[in-house]
Amino acid sequence: MAELKVNIGKLSLKNPVTTASGTFGYGTEYADFIDIERLGGIFVKGTTIEPREGNAYPRMAETPSGMLNAVGLQNKGADYFVQSIYPDIKDLDTNIIVNVSGSSVDTYVACAEKIASLKHIPAIELNISCPNIKKGGMAFGVTASGAAEVVRAVRKVYPNVLIVKLSPNVTDITEIAKAVEGEGADSVSLINTLLGMAVDVKKRKPVLSTITGGLSGPCVKPIALRMVWQTYKAVKIPIIGLGGISNWQDAVEFLLAGATAIQVGTYNFIDPTVSLKIIDGIDKYCDEFGFKTVSELTGTLEV
Amino acid sequence: MGYMKKYMLDMKVTENITFQNNYCLLKLTSDQMLPEMLPGQFVQVRVDNSSETFLRRPISINYVDRERNELWLLIQKVGDGTRTMAKCKPSDALNLLLPLGKSFTIPSKTSGQQKLLLVGGGVGTAPMLYLGSYLKTAGFEPTFLLGARKIDDLLQLEDFQKFGIVYTTTEDGSHGEKGFVTHHSILTGDRFQYIYVCGPKPMMMAVAKFAASSEIPCEVSLENTMACGIGACLCCVEDTRDGNKCVCTEGPVFNIEKLRWLS
Numbered sequence: 183m184a185e186l187k188v189n190i191g192k193l194s195l196k197n198p199v200t201t202a203s204g205t206f207g208y209g210t211e212y213a214d215f216i217d218i219e220r221l222g223g224i225f226v227k228g229t230t231i232e233p234r235e236g237n238a239y240p241r242m243a244e245t246p247s248g249m250l251n252a253v254g255l256q257n258k259g260a261d262y263f264v265q266s267i268y269p270d271i272k273d274l275d276t277n278i279i280v281n282v283s284g285s286s287v288d289t290y291v292a293c294a295e296k297i298a299s300l301k302h303i304p305a306i307e308l309n310i311s312c313p314n315i316k317k318g319g320m321a322f323g324v325t326a327s328g329a330a331e332v333v334r335a336v337r338k339v340y341p342n343v344l345i346v347k348l349s350p351n352v353t354d355i356t357e358i359a360k361a362v363e364g365e366g367a368d369s370v371s372l373i374n375t376l377l378g379m380a381v382d383v384k385k386r387k388p389v390l391s392t393i394t395g396g397l398s399g400p401c402v403k404p405i406a407l408r409m410v411w412q413t414y415k416a417v418k419i420p421i422i423g424l425g426g427i428s429n430w431q432d433a434v435e436f437l438l439a440g441a442t443a444i445q446v447g448t449y450n451f452i453d454p455t456v457s458l459k460i461i462d463g464i465d466k467y468c469d470e471f472g473f474k475t476v477s478e479l480t481g482t483l484e485v
Numbered sequence: 486m487g488y489m490k491k492y493m494l495d496m497k498v499t500e501n502i503t504f505q506n507n508y509c510l511l512k513l514t515s516d517q518m519l520p521e522m523l524p525g526q527f528v529q530v531r532v533d534n535s536s537e538t539f540l541r542r543p544i545s546i547n548y549v550d551r552e553r554n555e556l557w558l559l560i561q562k563v564g565d566g567t568r569t570m571a572k573c574k575p576s577d578a579l580n581l582l583l584p585l586g587k588s589f590t591i592p593s594k595t596s597g598q599q600k601l602l603l604v605g606g607g608v609g610t611a612p613m614l615y616l617g618s619y620l621k622t623a624g625f626e627p628t629f630l631l632g633a634r635k636i637d638d639l640l641q642l643e644d645f646q647k648f649g650i651v652y653t654t655t656e657d658g659s660h661g662e663k664g665f666v667t668h669h670s671i672l673t674g675d676r677f678q679y680i681y682v683c684g685p686k687p688m689m690m691a692v693a694k695f696a697a698s699s700e701i702p703c704e705v706s707l708e709n710t711m712a713c714g715i716g717a718c719l720c721c722v723e724d725t726r727d728g729n730k731c732v733c734t735e736g737p738v739f740n741i742e743k744l745r746w747l748s
Contacts, residue, residue, distance in 0.1 A: 204718065206717055207717035211713075239709070239721075239724065239729075241721075245539070246539065249540060249712060253718065256719050399539060450713070451717075451718065452531065452540065
């Protein structure tokens with residue numbers, strides 16, 4: 183048994199395996215299949231200050247080794263989260279991290295402030311990389327100045343651990359990572375989904391109602407891994423790696439490339455128990471290769 | 486219905502019956518006793534050995550044979566995922582999430598709703614078999630109205646006949662009345678107090694319209710492309726009167742009054 187504990191700034195995770203926002207609901211959806219308290223953390227569904235109905239159907243297209251989604255941040259708003267969801271999950275023995283999104287700097291700030299008042303939410307993940315909403319979202323995450331602007335504003339009102347989720351739909355992700363680090367972000371998580379599209383040849387129409395959507399699943403893993411590696415060399419803050427992780431080997435690859443923790447996303451749909459298998463697999467790997475603590479793995483890729 | 490615990494089970498194929506025209510019936514069993522499952526609920530089947538298939542496939546529960554501890558799934562071969570499932574041989578293993586979604590409403594025996602019509606079209610007849618057997622066990626005499634393009638597409642008729650009277654329509658007139666289910670004489674000749682429908686969307690809409698105009702309560706079982714099947718991803722929404730609702734958890738069965746079909 184290796185020591186699996188890792189730290190993301192002031193946030194301590196009992197192990198580096200967490201679940202990605204938008205793929206794990208509020209955690210309770212999976213409680214029939216796994217003991218969700220074994221997870222290092224749960225990044226819950228993207229939350230905005232106002233309720234959002236999300237995009238029209240169809241919102242999903244399957245791809246080889248992955249899927250496109252265009253959900254569009256459907257959620258009942260921050261007040262509903264505080265009143266109706268938070269009470270059910272606040273006492274879980276794992277880190278509940280709220281993914282915060284917005285359509286303007288002010289709405290990001292308002293949502294972050296509301297979540298900051300919740301005692302049992304130790305961190306937020308600022309989503310500046312959702313490709314599926316027209317205003318805000320990815321618009322902030324594709325320029326260093328935009329990313330810096332929203333992080334600067336949120337940092338002023340949010341005292342706990344601030345993780346910023348980065349978009350891969352940029353020329354150089356390290357520029358964005360450096361910009362948010364410069365504004366006081368405690369950590370970056372990457373990658374969000376890659377912008378893609380699918381066409382129905384019989385109808386000669388796009389499959390998704392929004393034409394384009396976000397690609398996720400094992401097909402994006404090599405890109406995500408490359409970006410984690412590049413970002414690891416560019417910033418000092420801890421990195422949470424995600425993108426197509428579907429087994430413990432994938433997770434170890436991300437750790438070696440520079441991630442301190444990882445998120446399991448789309449593969450939860452295929453195997454709702456996969457996150458726990460990954461915890462066990464990382465533990466065995468550490469034992470087999472003589473690592474006493476999992477944090478020793480981070481960035482030890484030999485090049 | 487109250488909360489029903491969901492399971493992930495490794496099940497074993499006991500029988501794979503191939504029907505004509507791209508259909509097959511998979512019978513699956515498990516080492517453990519199958520949990521309670523209600524008519525209208527569905528399962529998510531993991532498909533390995535298909536390079537084109539990434540996500541699980543949502544398949545409605547066709548029948549539960551308690552004596553044999555068997556779950557039946559009626560499969561229509563549509564794409565590579567369902568074609569791969571249809572190749573399963575006895576003793577092959579399949580991984581399933583079950584039971585998922587909301588069931589059809591079972592009226593109480595003391596309510597005024599005694600004459601129940603179960604309408605199925607194409608592979609949409611699948612959940613009607615389990616619903617019929619469930620209603621029969623609950624003391625009702627369900628009536629089935631099953632529609633298909635031609636006689637070869639009418640499946641499991643002998644099974645249906647165990648649980649109630651069966652009427653059919655075919656578009657070419659090769660079995661039952663010629664035409665669509667909505668044209669069948671039983672709809673005007675008899676007075677039903679509850680209608681359940683599953684089939685192609687235009688058919689369900691036509692039956693829903695008839696039910697609404699006749700002031701008969703009606704439930705439909707919707708299909709949708711799904712990813713998680715457990716309400717986590719919010720991909721499979723239907724635009725309802727209460728906003729976007731996940732078909733996998735708020736459905737697949739909806740009362741037509743909840744939908745925006747009739748407005």
